[in-house]
Amino acid sequence: MAANSQFSMAVHVLSMLARSKDENLKSDFIAGSVNTNAVVIRRLLGQLSQAKLVVSQTGANGGTRLARRPSEISLAEIYKAVNCGEVFALHAKEPNRDCPVGRNIEAVLCCLQKEIDKGIVEKLSTYSLQNLFEMVAENPA
Amino acid sequence: MAANSQFSMAVHVLSMLARSKDENLKSDFIAGSVNTNAVVIRRLLGQLSQAKLVVSQTGANGGTRLARRPSEISLAEIYKAVNCGEVFALHAKEPNRDCPVGRNIEAVLCCLQKEIDKGIVEKLSTYSLQNLFEMVAENPA
């Protein structure tokens, strides 16, 4: 499959919104920067809106802006807002319950998966959208 | 796509091998516990063999055993041995270079991606296959 780039796109989109301050941005304009279709952006914005990270307005002169200041949005919130799966997947088919290993391995792996995910969220929560936006701005083209 | 469960399968397979000590296990037997096809297991064992975590023998009475003791194999090595992608993917299409955000976001995201991956590896390196195997053994069925 194509790899899931929702988090990357979300960070991109939110950086655009951070840059535009309180002005509404159109999905079409954002799509031009991300280099994709406006519907893809609107779908993503829908998730970010549900997570209360952005506010959208329909109608003429509509568009989207941040719901909070960039310094008050952590990358962890963005990560949780978009649907970007787990670090590794558990078994596709249930292992054999007649095997002492097969019987118990899933529970252990599930635990480990959660622990890793917690670590990721912790690391991401040390960055705000503001921090990230500054990195983008500083970065030499 | 179906999610990538290589790491889960690898840990499962290596736990089986840890349990069997120095005895060779057949791919067919392992497949029975993982509940998949023997070829899938052999493919996985190929990767683990390249990473020098296991040793295989062809021919009659062949099979696979651990290359080292379970206490000397960390989960981080297993993670690196199998091909289980990144936490999040970068942009599918290259962003628009004419946009100040689009121009620089990828480099920043790439950095972040590496930092997160480093965190995962650090966390995984605190567990050995032995530790994990003990968790599986202790876990109530």
Add this chain to the structure above:
DNA sequence: TTGAATTGTAACTAGAATCGTTACAGTTAT
């Protein structure tokens, strides 16, 4: 030395997930 048991690997299929695209209903400013 023959035969049986195994691994290694190529090739193909089925199924799932993402992204892109078109289409259109609903909303809002002017």
Add this chain to the structure above:
DNA sequence: ATAACTGTAACGATTCTAGTTACAATTCAA
């Protein structure tokens, strides 16, 4: 009223994983 937007459904193209079959190469053992 009309034009400019968002929200969302529906479908296709692409890509990835895992499952499967098939078979060559290797090794043990009688």
